[in-house]
Amino acid sequence: MSLVRRCSRTACGRPAVATLTYVYADSTAVLGPLATYAEPHCYDLCAEHSERLTAPRGWDVVRLTDGSAPSRPSGDDLEALANAVREAARPHDRAAEAGGTGQGRGGGTGETRRGHLRVLRSPDS
Numbered sequence: 001m002s003l004v005r006r007c008s009r010t011a012c013g014r015p016a017v018a019t020l021t022y023v024y025a026d027s028t029a030v031l032g033p034l035a036t037y038a039e040p041h042c043y044d045l046c047a048e049h050s051e052r053l054t055a056p057r058g059w060d061v062v063r064l065t066d067g068s069a070p071s072r073p074s075g076d077d078l079e080a081l082a083n084a085v086r087e088a089a090r091p092h093d094r095a096a097e098a099g100g101t102g103q104g105r106g107g108g109t110g111e112t113r114r115g116h117l118r119v120l121r122s123p124d125s
Contacts, residue, residue, distance in 0.1 A: 005038060007046035016044030020053065029055040032064035 005016040019035040020043040022028070031050055035042060045053065055061045 005034070005044050007049055008043040009045065009049050012046060012049065014046035014048065017047045018045050018050040019043070020045055020050070027056075027059045028062055029053070029059055030062045030064065 006012070007014050007016050008020075016034055018031050018033060019039075020029060020031050021039075021041065023030060031045070031053055034044065038044065053061060
């Protein structure tokens, strides 16, 4: 029978997803994936408490990921996505883009390639 470890925060009964430990010599709090074994000098935290974690003034927080959890998009990722959507939505001169053939760079397949993105035209257009 496998027991689910719970968050170490008082009055929180949610399942733990991360382990917090302190490196006092470096004034650093290290938050990483849930440790294999419960250690007396470590604190297990739920997702909410691990996201809201703050360290004492003058301390650093190091967040380690194990790569299995999906990463959250950064501001740069979101900006790049927004720019790609704006570029795809911008009306283009199809004749100039296709070199005067009206077929685009998709070779008559109804698609227009812009870098690594494709814009598919509906059959009605």
